[in-house]
Amino acid sequence: MLVIRIWNYFRGYVIIKIEGLTLERFINLSIAKGIYLWDIIRYDYTTLEAKVGLKGFKSLREVVKRVGCRVYIIEKKGFPFLIHKLKYRKMLVFGFAVAVGIIIFLTSFIWEIEVIGNENADSKLIVDYLTKMDIKPGILKSEIDISELKRSILRDIENISFVNMEIIGTKLLVEVKVRDVMPSAIRKDVPCNVVAKKKAVIVKVIARNGKSVVEKGDIVKKGQVLISGIIEDEKLENPLLVHSDGTVLGKTLYVKELQEPIIKKIEEETGNCYSVREIKIGNYSLLLNNKEIPYKNYIEDKKNRKLIKILGYELPFEIIVHKYKEVELIKVKQNVEALKKMQSVRGVQMIMNELPKGAKVISKDVKYSIEDNILITRVSIEVIEEIGEKQKIQ
Amino acid sequence: MKKRVDDIKSTISDVLELPKDIVLDLPRITLIGNLQLYIENHKGIIEYSKQRIRINTNIGILRIVGNNLTIRTIVTEEIIIVGEIEVVEFIS
Numbered sequence: 001m002l003v004i005r006i007w008n009y010f011r012g013y014v015i016i017k018i019e020g021l022t023l024e025r026f027i028n029l030s031i032a033k034g035i036y037l038w039d040i041i042r043y044d045y046t047t048l049e050a051k052v053g054l055k056g057f058k059s060l061r062e063v064v065k066r067v068g069c070r071v072y073i074i075e076k077k078g079f080p081f082l083i084h085k086l087k088y089r090k091m092l093v094f095g096f097a098v099a100v101g102i103i104i105f106l107t108s109f110i111w112e113i114e115v116i117g118n119e120n121a122d123s124k125l126i127v128d129y130l131t132k133m134d135i136k137p138g139i140l141k142s143e144i145d146i147s148e149l150k151r152s153i154l155r156d157i158e159n160i161s162f163v164n165m166e167i168i169g170t171k172l173l174v175e176v177k178v179r180d181v182m183p184s185a186i187r188k189d190v191p192c193n194v195v196a197k198k199k200a201v202i203v204k205v206i207a208r209n210g211k212s213v214v215e216k217g218d219i220v221k222k223g224q225v226l227i228s229g230i231i232e233d234e235k236l237e238n239p240l241l242v243h244s245d246g247t248v249l250g251k252t253l254y255v256k257e258l259q260e261p262i263i264k265k266i267e268e269e270t271g272n273c274y275s276v277r278e279i280k281i282g283n284y285s286l287l288l289n290n291k292e293i294p295y296k297n298y299i300e301d302k303k304n305r306k307l308i309k310i311l312g313y314e315l316p317f318e319i320i321v322h323k324y325k326e327v328e329l330i331k332v333k334q335n336v337e338a339l340k341k342m343q344s345v346r347g348v349q350m351i352m353n354e355l356p357k358g359a360k361v362i363s364k365d366v367k368y369s370i371e372d373n374i375l376i377t378r379v380s381i382e383v384i385e386e387i388g389e390k391q392k393i394q
Numbered sequence: 395m396k397k398r399v400d401d402i403k404s405t406i407s408d409v410l411e412l413p414k415d416i417v418l419d420l421p422r423i424t425l426i427g428n429l430q431l432y433i434e435n436h437k438g439i440i441e442y443s444k445q446r447i448r449i450n451t452n453i454g455i456l457r458i459v460g461n462n463l464t465i466r467t468i469v470t471e472e473i474i475i476v477g478e479i480e481v482v483e484f485i486s
Binding site: 023024027028031032034036037038039040041042045048 | 439440465467
């Protein structure tokens, strides 16, 4: 059915209105003459609407004469009529063709390169590398050999374990996965010290190699040498440098202070909102709606939309939508005991997340104080953990 | 005389299992639900309105009654009628 419709459209057809008395005869005669009529609708006893092809319409004249009815054209449809119309509007056709041409031309370039999946912020490295390979905004899409490029990125940029490239519209999307880089361990034959990672009270020192310079109960600062790799002896002319190794356990204190107002202000959205659009051209801005905000208390939600990007440069057009959401302020007095419990649990949890692996908690202390309607919760936790860290001797 | 010819034709088509609409020159009517009626081998329209359509065939007049009836296509051999069809009957 659709095929026939498209065919009819290309051949061109007219919708006609026939007025007369013996319309059935009109239909029968047209069929007999081989004129194809379709979508025949009877409006009333004397009027009929039908569709007929261009050729059919011409040979309809004889039938009309014989039946003695009148035919009006209601609408001309189809490709031939469109062409006919466009003959008088050559510039329109030209403009359309130019527009399509420009779109095709512009979309055959890459205008933007985006690197995703890269947390360690060396997107620039990849972009620079691509620039070096002559892949930069403004390159023809067909000039990019993706599989070759992927291979060379994997080969030339060291810490990338996976790369995928995709052209989405006019954007080249580079998806990379950075290999996890292990902190380079100091080799066994390089002399080093074991130093403190953080401030702590020494609990235990087990020196497997080197000379321990601290004792149990000592308070050490960050960076202080715990096991020295420099062994000095009277018999030796130069101090002996060794690769020190060992476990140093220290007692450290983690403190968290949480503040929570007892009377809490809750902003509850009422669901009403009011938006204002702002057009920004360069440094000038134009508010499209200059009415006052009809709410007393509100939250502002700002959304920027950059409009056009050409040749990698952003045009200084910007639309900012300010959305003001009405809020209601509600004061809630919280139960102090419950709040205390909640805060202490929260504090402990926060500290627990910070603790390194293998740390052992030895004591927990929670203190509360109330100042100006604010509950201050101080959670301190003492733990024993490994505090040693190897450091090369310079 | 015509009756006898028809009888012979009918017998032949029975024996040879030929389709009767071709041998006997009968209309072939296909009704799809109550939405569309497809008539092959008709002999012209007699009456056409939104509620009633009468079509001439070899074996009499076919009357279609319904609502919003329209002729979708009409050529020498076939007619397609769409609309809410209620009654299809032969009047001889």
